[in-house]
Amino acid sequence: MLLVRWYPMSLEGLVLVLDVGPSMHALLPEIEKVCSMLVQKKLIYNKYDEVGVVVFGTADTKNDLTVEVGGYENVMVLRDVKVVDADLIEALQQLPQGSAHGDCIRFGKLKFGIQNMCSYGLRAIFIDSFFL
DSSP: OOOOOOOOTTOOEEEEEEEOSGGGGGGHHHHHHHHHHHHHHHHHHOTTOEEEEEEESOSSOBOHHHHHTSOOTTEEEEEEEEEOOHHHHHHHTTOOOOOSOOOHHHHHHHHHHHHHHGGGTEEEEEEOSTTO
16 A cells, blocks of 8 residues: 655655556557656655556556455556655666556546545646547
């Protein structure tokens, strides 16, 4: 489960929520580049900001919510929210190519859960195939 805490105005907590399902395979190299650049800038200019990464559309499932409340299949927490580092950049440059198609209902639940965390100062960026 993603660690949620309150963030002072000088720090940012960010979760990147990325669709890696088949409909996004052609775009994954560009997504990897953009997300890596975002984290590189944070590493240089805001090195105490915290970032987490959640991917959906994967064949595997790796998240605490599956066990705690059920559902949330094909969703993986690649990285819990923590201070940015070079390992995060490396992970973002090697995103998994998922084999499951995103389920709008489950994705809606995921989006709602992450938006609720935003009340603690945590922001989320969603990159998905919804508008493609």
